[in-house]
Amino acid sequence: MNPTRRTVLGGAVAASAAVMLPTATAAAATPKGGRLSNLAHLDFLRASVTPPAASGHSTFGSGPLGVLWTYADRQADGSYKRIGGGTYDPVTNTYGQGAYNADDISRAAVVYLRHGELFHDASSLAAARGLLRGLAFLQSPNGNVVLWMQPDGTLNPSADPPELPDPSDSGPAYWLARTVWALGEGYAVFRRTDRAFADFLKARLELAVSALERQVLTRYGQYNIVDGRRVPAWLIVNGADATSEAVLGLAAYVRAGGSARARRALAQFAEGIAAMSAGSTTVWPFRALLPWGESISDWHAWGAQMPSALAAASSALGSRRLLDPAIGDTAGFTPLLMTAGGPDNGWLPAPIDRTQIAYGVDARLQGLLAVGLPGLKQVAAFVAAWYFGANRAGEAMYDPATGRTYDGISGDGVVNRNSGAESSIHGQLSMLALDAAPEIARLLGRPTYDGLRVVEAESATGGQVVTPPSAWTGESQWSKGSYLSLGAGESATWTLPSSSQPVLVLPIVNLVDTPSPARTTWTTGSHVLGTIDHVTGPQGISAAPGALLPITLATPLPPYATNLKATATAPAQVDALLLIPMISTLRLDNGTLLTSVDSHPRSVSVPGRVAYSYTSTGQLHSRTNPSHAVVQPGGFTVVLG
Structure with missing residues (x-):
């Protein structure tokens, strides 16, 4: 499930039968045979159910x-309790939301499909088949999907707390996108071994595509305005993140000979995702693909599978044009993210949500590997190292002996030792990707960072500190919940x-739509670094007037300079x-x-055996001695040994 549904570092919300499993080891020892993937914990989370009849809901076969x-949720004695979502009622054995959900069933099916294919494992394919049958039962005749199911299999279209859309099968949703992902990969696998089942999956996928055509793609070619910028209006739930997961399934289906209408939907959705590329080497968000079509100030890690989706679409459609934004995201933004403190959950636009979860780590890793350039595979080793202890907690987040991935690390380095479906799924997707790419180096050690830093505006001398009623503006977030207000002619240092x-x-300043900004x-000192006009375009569909955005000053701060002063001509807000x-x-x-964020090559000296220098597009520039390594403008360098 998404972290918006349950705080990633929260406790249990309900209880079920406790099952004892071994606890994760402190170190990430390579298991016997060298295989990282282990489905034991995901198997523990699996169940089977015979649901009561539900009008309009059916599946393949019987049973x-x-x-x-x-x-x-991890218990004090080391056991794990399987938990549903929402408040549990022991009298009715129901949850406010449910025990099982389409989001996790669909993604788990992808795990078992990929595991079965990679290792030729018939039991994994049988598990995938069962999950796909369960997912199909959640699909309604209109092509949309009910999100929640109770322990006895009863559907719960309107959950408590509610999800949007409500009822959950009344419109497009993340769970519809993920259903497309699972059905597409399922069809690609089973068409070779079980044609009848594959044909069933194809029919259900075409039903989902029909829903997306009717509810989303009628807006293809139209654009929304968000604080003066044009943003594609044909993204699923206005999200490149949700759309990217549907694209993964559509790409698999099209590669396997899927329909012309699916190919058209794939091309249109991929075009929308590609249009979310933003910034440059020196301009926020530094070539990242933004995930949300209602904000130009919000990047979040969860669900951000846009680069891997574009790589898949590029391959399926034979379009190099779709790969370029994926290269920008993986070769530009990801190295900057990793050097700034690792795979944090949210830059909103400051790095406010420093929680790190497997969902976001896996998305970074999958994108790097899907684009497939050799240099990006080297960067992937630094991302993968998060699972094995190279994180701010200094602890392994994945245990190959149990197949368990912990639920996350807080911003201050506290590990959440629960291990729910989402983390287990994305941990396994990462391990399967690493098993399929044994050339990826295993990097170890506690990380040290020298990258992006945040200085709160409120630390200045001068100006007035303002604390709004809510840190969340509706499209972005004030860092530390407050900002510095400068009056006309006022300065801050x-x-x-x-x-x-x-x-x-x-x-990071608040830009407003006004003729007199x-x-x-x-x-x-006496050097002007730059000026900022605090103005943006029309608000459009944005939830808040104005845009909270980082603006790059034209001239960098010189070495060892520690003084910065801002003077305003009219009232201004600095975050x-x-x-x-x-x-x-x-x-x-x-x-x-x-x-590098420099406009010129820079020579560095770094301990190690060999330095690989790459351009801003991920192409190898040179292989040198680390004592004379060069970092290319907007590029990255990897030193090993």
Whole structure:
């Protein structure tokens, strides 16, 4: 399930029978035979159910359906309790939401499909078949999908707390997109071994595509306005994240000979995702594919499978044009994210949500591997290392001996030792990807970072600190829940951390739609670094007036400069300062990742055996001695050994 549905570091919401399983080891030992993937914990979460009859709902064949418990909460004695969502009623044995859900059933089916294919495992394909049958039962005649099912198989279209849309099968949703993902990959696998079942999956996928055509793709070619920018209006639930998961299924289906209408839907959805590419080497969000079509100020990690989806669509459609935004995201944004503290959950636009969860880690890893350039595979090793202890907690988040992935790490390094369906699924998807790519280096060690830093605007001398009623604006979030207000002619001064490098400075300011905007001038000593006009375009469908955005000053802060001053011509709001050294660094015991926001090559000296220097598009530039390594403009360098 999505972290918006249940706090990733929260406790149990209900109880079920406790089942004892071994606890995860502190270190990530390679299991016997070297295989990382282990479906034991996911098997523990699986169940079967014979649901009561539900009008309009059917599936392939007869017999119990495969389902999956939503959460698994670790108990004090080391056992794990399988948990549903919402408040549990022991009298009726029901949950406010349900025990099983389409989001997790669909993604678990993908795990078992990929495991069965990679290892030629008939039992995994049988498990996938059962889950796909359960998923099909959740699909309504209109092509949409009921999200929740109770322990006895009763459908719960209107959950408590409610989901949108409500009822859950009344419109497009994340769970419809994920159903397309599972059905597409399922068809591609079973068409070779069970034609009757594959034909059933094809019919259900075509039913889902029909729903997407009717509810979403009628807007193809239309654009919404979000604070002056054009954003595609034909994304599923206005999300490139949701759309990317549907694209993964459509690409698999099209590669397997799917219909012309599916190919058309794939091309249109992929075009919409590609249009969400934003920024540049020096401009926020640094070539990331933004996940949400209602904000130009929000990047989040969960569900952000846009680069892997574009790579899949590029392959299925033979379109190089679709691959370029995926390269920008993986070669540009991901190295910067990793050197700034690892795979954090949300830059909103400051790195506010520093929780790290397998869902987001897996999306980064899958994108790097799907694009497939050799340099990106080297970056993938740094992302994968998160699972094995290279994280701010310094603990393994995945245990090959049990197949368990913990539910996340908080911003202050506390591990949530629950292991629910979502983390288990995405941990296994990552392990399967690594098993399929044994050339990916195993990097170890506690990471050290020298990258993006945040200085809160409220730390300034001058101005007035304002704390709004809510930190969330409706499309972005005030860092630390407050901001600095400057009046006309007023100045504020910050003392910044010293750096031996020039530093890119990006004040996060509130831009407004007005004919007479404020202007702020930013100086250090007698040097002007740049000016910002606090203006944006029309609000459009954005939930809040104005846009909270980092704006790059034209001139970097010189080395060792620690003074920054801003002077406003009219009332202005400043949230925080993002400071990015020209070369950002992530160091592990046996590897170093460097990335550049400079406009010129920079020479560095780094311990190690060999340095691989890559351009901003992920192409190998040179292989050198680390004592004379060069980081290319907007590119990255990997040092190993």
